[in-house]
Amino acid sequence: MTIINENTLWMSGNEAIALGVYEAGVKVASGYPGTPSTEIMENLSKYPGVYTEWAPNEKVGLEVAIGASFAGARALATMKHVGVNVAADPLFTASYTGVCGGLVLVTADDPEMHSSQNEQDNRNYAFAAKLPMLEPSDPSEAKEMVKLAFDLSEDLDSPVMLRITTRVAHVKGVVSKGEMNTSHPACGINKIPGKLVMLPAIARKRRVVVEERMAKCRELAETADYNRIEEGDTKRGFITAGVSYLYVKEAFPQAAVLKLGMCWPLPEKKIRQFAAMVDELYIVEELDPFLETHIKAMGIACHGKDCIPNQGELNTAIVRQGITPGSGPELFAPVELPNRPPNMCAGCPHRGIFFNLSRMKVFVSGDIGCYTLGFLPPLSAMDSCVCMGASVPIAHGMAKALGEDGYNQVVSVIGDSTFIHSGITGLINTVYNNSASTLIILDNRITAMTGQQQNPATGYNIRGEAASSIDLAALCRAVGVKHVYKVNPHDVVETRKVLKEAVELKEPSVVISEAPCVLLPEMKERKPVSYFTNQENCVGCMSCIRLGCPAISWTPFAEGEAEQRGYRKNQKGISKIDEILCNDCGQCASLCKFNAITRGEGK
Amino acid sequence: MQETGNILFSGVGGQGILLASEITVYALLSAGYDAKKSEVHGMAQRGGSVTAQLRYGKKVYSPLIEPGCADIQMAFEMMEAVRYLPFLHKGSKVIVNTQKILPPSVATGLAEYPKDVLRHLTERDIVVVPVDAFDIAREVGEIKTANVVMVGALSTFLPIDPAIYEEVIRTRVPERFRDVNLQAFAAGRKVSQ
Numbered sequence: 001m002t003i004i005n006e007n008t009l010w011m012s013g014n015e016a017i018a019l020g021v022y023e024a025g026v027k028v029a030s031g032y033p034g035t036p037s038t039e040i041m042e043n044l045s046k047y048p049g050v051y052t053e054w055a056p057n058e059k060v061g062l063e064v065a066i067g068a069s070f071a072g073a074r075a076l077a078t079m080k081h082v083g084v085n086v087a088a089d090p091l092f093t094a095s096y097t098g099v100c101g102g103l104v105l106v107t108a109d110d111p112e113m114h115s116s117q118n119e120q121d122n123r124n125y126a127f128a129a130k131l132p133m134l135e136p137s138d139p140s141e142a143k144e145m146v147k148l149a150f151d152l153s154e155d156l157d158s159p160v161m162l163r164i165t166t167r168v169a170h171v172k173g174v175v176s177k178g179e180m181n182t183s184h185p186a187c188g189i190n191k192i193p194g195k196l197v198m199l200p201a202i203a204r205k206r207r208v209v210v211e212e213r214m215a216k217c218r219e220l221a222e223t224a225d226y227n228r229i230e231e232g233d234t235k236r237g238f239i240t241a242g243v244s245y246l247y248v249k250e251a252f253p254q255a256a257v258l259k260l261g262m263c264w265p266l267p268e269k270k271i272r273q274f275a276a277m278v279d280e281l282y283i284v285e286e287l288d289p290f291l292e293t294h295i296k297a298m299g300i301a302c303h304g305k306d307c308i309p310n311q312g313e314l315n316t317a318i319v320r321q322g323i324t325p326g327s328g329p330e331l332f333a334p335v336e337l338p339n340r341p342p343n344m345c346a347g348c349p350h351r352g353i354f355f356n357l358s359r360m361k362v363f364v365s366g367d368i369g370c371y372t373l374g375f376l377p378p379l380s381a382m383d384s385c386v387c388m389g390a391s392v393p394i395a396h397g398m399a400k401a402l403g404e405d406g407y408n409q410v411v412s413v414i415g416d417s418t419f420i421h422s423g424i425t426g427l428i429n430t431v432y433n434n435s436a437s438t439l440i441i442l443d444n445r446i447t448a449m450t451g452q453q454q455n456p457a458t459g460y461n462i463r464g465e466a467a468s469s470i471d472l473a474a475l476c477r478a479v480g481v482k483h484v485y486k487v488n489p490h491d492v493v494e495t496r497k498v499l500k501e502a503v504e505l506k507e508p509s510v511v512i513s514e515a516p517c518v519l520l521p522e523m524k525e526r527k528p529v530s531y532f533t534n535q536e537n538c539v540g541c542m543s544c545i546r547l548g549c550p551a552i553s554w555t556p557f558a559e560g561e562a563e564q565r566g567y568r569k570n571q572k573g574i575s576k577i578d579e580i581l582c583n584d585c586g587q588c589a590s591l592c593k594f595n596a597i598t599r600g601e602g603k
Numbered sequence: 604m605q606e607t608g609n610i611l612f613s614g615v616g617g618q619g620i621l622l623a624s625e626i627t628v629y630a631l632l633s634a635g636y637d638a639k640k641s642e643v644h645g646m647a648q649r650g651g652s653v654t655a656q657l658r659y660g661k662k663v664y665s666p667l668i669e670p671g672c673a674d675i676q677m678a679f680e681m682m683e684a685v686r687y688l689p690f691l692h693k694g695s696k697v698i699v700n701t702q703k704i705l706p707p708s709v710a711t712g713l714a715e716y717p718k719d720v721l722r723h724l725t726e727r728d729i730v731v732v733p734v735d736a737f738d739i740a741r742e743v744g745e746i747k748t749a750n751v752v753m754v755g756a757l758s759t760f761l762p763i764d765p766a767i768y769e770e771v772i773r774t775r776v777p778e779r780f781r782d783v784n785l786q787a788f789a790a791g792r793k794v795s796q
Binding site for chain 1: 615616625628629632633637638639640641642643649650651652663664665666667669670671672682683685686688689691692705706707708709710711712714715716717720723727
C-alpha cells in the first residue's frame with residue numbers, strides 16, 4: 001500500500017481486501033497461501049487487533065474460520081480457486097449451519113492459469129453450495145464488497161463467498177480509506193445444537209432454512225445497488241460481472257449495462273427488466289457460461305459463449321472483436337525469439353535432486369511448488385503433476401499397478417509445505433498398504449513458490465514469531481517408514497548414492513533433501529562466495545551446463561578457436577560462471593572432474 | 604487531460620521492473636490522473652519473461668492494454684523489448700535498457716541470442732530509445748539506481764512536470780540515497796530529451 005494523499009491510497013486488490021477486512025472488524029483469519037490469494041493474509045497480518053494464521057491446508061483454514069464464527073467473531077478464510085476444492089467439505093455443510101459472527105470465504109480464481117494447474121470457475125461453488133457470492137471488478141470495489149459481505153453474512157445467517165480473479169487480486173488501483181465497524185456483539189460460548197450439530201434430523205431442518213435464506217437473498221439482490229443498471233444505448237445491452245465489466249466499459253462505453261455485483265443468487269426481475277429494455281442482450285463473462293446458463297433458464301434470449309471464449313482471460317480486444325468481428329487494429333506479428341521460461345534460481349537446492357533424477361530410470365511423480373519447474377529442460381525430470389499432495393498416492397498407485405517389478409521404478413517428489421498440506425495422508429497409505437515407492441521431501445524451510453510464507457515445518461508463524469516446528473524425519477518414522485534418509489542436495493554425487501539405495505529398497509522409503517531456499521532473507525543477507533571457472537582447465541564436457549543453472553553459460557568456439565586458444569582441437573566451447581548471479585551452492589563444483597570450478601575467496 | 608495512455612513494462616523476473624513502474628505511477632497520481640496497473644505474481648517471477656501494464660487517464664476501467672495500443676514500452680532487457688511486439692503500433696516509443704540476459708536455451712548452447720535484435724522495432728517505424736542504464740548509474744555513483752535512470756528516460760514522454768517526479772523521489776527514497784537518485788533521474792531524462 002502506498003499513501004498518495006489523505007484520501008488516495010494506491011494498492012492491489014489483495015491489499016484492498018485486507019484493508020476492508022480490517023475495517024469490517026474481523027477478529028480471526030486463516031488460510032493457505034496460493035497465487036493469486038496470498039497477499040490478502042500477508043497484508044492482514046500487519047493490522048492490529050486481527051488474529052491471522054497460515055493453516056496447513058485450506059480445509060483447516062476454513063474450519064478455523066467457522067469455529068471463530070461459531071464463537072461470535074467475524075471470521076475470514078482465504079485461498080486460491082483450487083484450495084476451495086480442498087475446503088469444499090466444510091463449506092457445503094457450513095451452508096446449513098449458517099453463522100454466528102459474519103463468515104466470509106475469499107476464493108481467488110486464476111483464469112489463464114498464470115500460476116495454476118487448472119482454471120476452474122468457482123462461481124459454480126456458490127450455486128452448488130447454495131451460498132451468496134459477490135464479485136468485485138477492481139481494488140476499490142473489492143474493499144467495499146468484502147465489508148458488505150460480512151454484513152450480508154450476518155443479515156442472512158450464511159457464509160458469503162467473495163470471488164476475485166488474478167486481474168482483481170494483482171491489479172493496483174486507487175482506493176479510499178473507510179470507517180471502522182465497531183458494532184459487533186462480544187464473543188462467547190453459545191450452545192445452539194439445533195443450528196450447529198449437523199446430524200441428519202437437524203440437517204434436514206436446516207436444509208429448509210437454506211432455501212428460505214436464499215429466497216431472502218434473491219429479494220435483496222433485486223434492490224441492492226451493487227446490482228445496477230447503467231443506462232445507455234439500448235441497441236446492444238450487456239449483462240456482466242467482475243473484471244469483465246471493465247472490458248465491456250472500455251469496448252462499448254455508450255452501451256446500456258446491467259452490472260451484477262452479486263453473481264449468485266441472481267436478481268431475476270431486474271434481469272427481465274433489463275432484457276426488455278434492450279434490442280439485443282449479450283452476457284460477457286470469463287470462463288464458464290455461468291450467468292448465461294441461468295439467464296437462459298429464465299427463458300430469456302441472449303448471446304454469450306457464441307461470441308465470447310469460454311477459456312482463458314478476457315480483455316477489451318477479445319470482448320470488442322467477439323461482439324463486432326473485424327473491428328480491431330491490424331497488429332504486428334510476433335517475432336520468433338528464444339523462449340524465456342521461468343527457471344529455478346541460481347543456487348536452488350531442488351536442482352541437485354532433479355539433476356540426479358534426470359539421470360535415473362524412474363518415473364517422477366511430482367507435486368505443486370517451485371520444484372514443478374524440474375519439469376523444464378535441461379533437467380526434464382518430472383513425469384506427472386496433478387494437485388497438492390497427489391505425488392505420493394499417484395506413485396503408490398503406479399507401484400501397485402506395476403506389481404512386483406514396480407518397487408524401483410517410481411519416485412514421488414514433494415515440498416515441505418505441500419507434504420504437510422496433504423502429502424502425509426498419502427504417505428500413511430503407502431506404508432499401510434505396503435508399496436515400495438520412494439518419497440523425496442524437498443525441505444527448503446519455506447513455502448517458496450507463493451513468495452516465502454511460513455509453514456508448520458519452518459519454526460515461525462505468519463508474523464515471524466517463533467513457533468513449534470515439525471520434525472519431518474520423526475514424523476515419517478512415526479507413520480511407519482523404516483528407511484528415512486537425509487541428504488544435502490548440493491552434494492550432487494553423494495545425493496545420487498543415497499537416492500539409488502533408497503529406490504532399490506523393497507519397502508517404503510523417504511529421502512529428505514535438506515537445504516534452505518536461496519531467497520530466504522537470511523540466505524540473501526549472507527554474503528555468498530562465488531564459484532568461478534578456471535577456464536584453462538575446462539574441457540567442454542558440459543557436465544555443469546546440464547544443471548541448467550542461470551549462473552552458468554556456454555561459450556561456443558568459432559572454427560579453429562579451440563586450437564588457437566590452446567584447447568583440444570575438437571573441443572566445442574567452454575563454460576563460464578556469472579559471479580554476480582552465483583549463489584554459492586557448489587553443485588557444479590561437485591560435478592566437475594577437471595578442477596575447472598573453484599570456490600572464490602569472497603565477493 | 605489526455606484520454607488514456609498505455610505503458611507496457613517488460614523485462615526478466617527479478618530485474619525490479621515493478622519498482623520502476625511504481626515510481627511512474629506515483630508521479631501520475633500526484634499529477635491528478637487515475638491509473639490502474641496489472642502485474643502477474645507467482646511462477647512467472649522465477650527468472651521468466653515478465654510484464655507490467657500501466658494505464659492512466661481521466662478515468663481508467665480496464666487494467667489491461669489492448670494489443671496494438673501500447674504507446675510506450677519500457678524494456679529492461681533487449682530481447683524483452685521485442686517479445687511483446689503485437690502490443691505496439693507504428694510510432695510507439697520503446698525505451699530499452701541495452702542489457703542482455705541469456706535465456707536458458709542460449710546459456711546452454713542450444714540457441715543463439717538474436718543479433719541486432721532491436722532492428723525488429725526500427726524496421727517497423729517504432730521509435731527506439733536505447734539507454735545504457737547500468738553505465739549511467741555507475742557514472743552517477745550507484746549502480747542500484749539503474750531503474751531510476753530508466754524512469755528518467757521514460758519521463759520525457761509523459762505529460763508530467765519533472766518537479767512532480769523529483770518530489771516523488773524526495774518523499775519516497777531514504778535520505779541517504781536521495782541525491783544520487785535525483786541525479787540518476789536527471790541523467791536518464793537527458794538520454795531521451
